[in-house]
Amino acid sequence: MAKLNPYDLYDIDSQLTEEERMIRDSVGRFVDERALPLIPEHFDKGTFPKELVTEVADLGLLGSSLEGYGCAGLNSVSYGLICQELERGDSGLRSFVSVQSSLCMYPIYAYGSEEQRERWLPGMAKGEIIGCFGLTEPHGGSDPANMKTHAKRDGDDWVINGSKMWITNGNIADIAVVWARTEEGIMGFVLEKGMPGFEARAIKSKMSLRASVTSELYFDNVRVPEANRLPNVKGLKGPLGCLTQARYGITWGPIGSAIACLNEVVDYTSDRELFGRPLAANQAVQLRLAEMGRQITLAQLLSLRLGRLKDEGKMQPAQVSLAKWNNVRMALDIARDCRDLLGGSGITTEYHAIRHMLNLESVITYEGTETVHQLVIGRELTGISAF
Structure with missing residues (x-):
């Protein structure tokens, strides 16, 4: 039997279309070749890699799920895979694209006038307007x-x-x-x-x-x-509609962070020898790695199903809450455990785990705290609002 991909234990790849795989792989190459060499230094200095914005725009990643106005018109799963690969690089890079696409371009597209769409969206898709x-x-x-x-x-x-x-x-x-x-x-x-x-x-x-x-x-x-003024919406449904779009992408993004951390720690524990054998040969280490693989797999299946529902027009906000809650918690727990398995090396930004761990402390808070999303699901189960 063919060996399983350790970061795709349920062969999610086979459930993607050729176009979806191509988009994921092209963004993945960009992250590996262009983003990852720059991100650690920017993280250390507390600066945003603005030099990457033009390249992100040239890849068609800004407003990628919108139709027209210079946007790529991709499906929801493709947008999710974009978020996954960008966050495999850094949550800050994914946040930039998420805000530009889901929180700024989307409301102009959905709630704005045609004049407003023509005025701002083409420049935003090109990265000329942030x-x-x-x-x-x-x-x-x-x-x-x-x-x-x-x-x-x-x-x-x-x-x-x-x-x-x-x-x-x-x-x-x-x-x-x-x-x-x-x-x-x-x-x-x-x-x-x-x-x-x-x-x-x-x-x-x-x-x-x-x-x-x-x-x-x-x-x-x-x-x-x-x-x-955006003329086509009034009330909280306007901003909350934007947040649903952004939260959907966030369900995918932390999967990338978790994969980056697991990949790093598998390599580290396989190479590092203590007491005459690799760390990865210890049962305690393998149990922890196996738990990471289990949690990533569950998150992948959750987001893929959510993306298909979104493309069918059937996605409900509570389903987004469940996936955001589960997947960010999953990634944060994995990043923390990987930091621990790296030992003293794990506290430096020469390794990725602590950077992802620190970033995910924000991701689990913004776009609805973990507690808010838990209460959304509680309301769905009981019919009673506890807010």
Whole structure:
């Protein structure tokens, strides 16, 4: 019998189309050849590898699941595989693509006017216009209905006041999709860099997502024209719809982190000898590695099924919550265990595990904390909201 792929124990590869495999492999080569040589140094310095943005755009990875406007029009499984391979490199790189695609391009595509789509989406697909997404606020990200940022009509304009927190891409963004409370309900606005009263401040001293830009946004009487308001949605269903798109990609991304950590630790324990034999020859080590393989396999099957449901138009938000909860927890636990198996070497960024472990501490918190997703499933099981 043919030997199993240790990182694809249930032969997920055979369930993919030729196009899906080609996309995964092309992004994988980009990660191996271009991203991984740069990421550790950027992580150490706390800088984003902006030099990769043009290459990411040239691969068609920005807004890849959208149709038209220079976007690739790929299916959902392809987008998931893109996220998996990018996060195999670093969560910060996947976060950049996720925010640009699912949280900025998607709302303009889904909720914007045709004029807005033509104005921004082609440049965003080329990486010439970078976006950020303003929903989370300093007083509590898990309760978006309690947002304080507000917009008031003033003639043909809107005047926005408030602030947003933990905003990926904030300091490098050319536009920000910002959600604000109005007398007519919650609405989305596209703010442009340089608008008077609009300021982005970098969040420093991060120990996680260091190869990513994280910012605070401030709005002090920012005057925004009506032409910059997203006209086709009102209420929380707008931002929550964006989050569902982004969370879907996040169910795939941590699989890449986990595979990177397992691959590294299998090589390390096979090569390192203690007491006359490789570490990998010990039952205690093999039990831990086997558990990692089991958990990765379950996550792969979960995300693949979720992707097929999404392409069939049948995906439910609670199903996304289940996969986000399971897969990020899986990857974080694996990264921590791999760090331990690497011994003293595991605390340096010469190895990948601690970088992935630190990044995943953010991934398990953003786009809905683990607890929020657990409560979503609890509500599905009981019919009772415990929020």
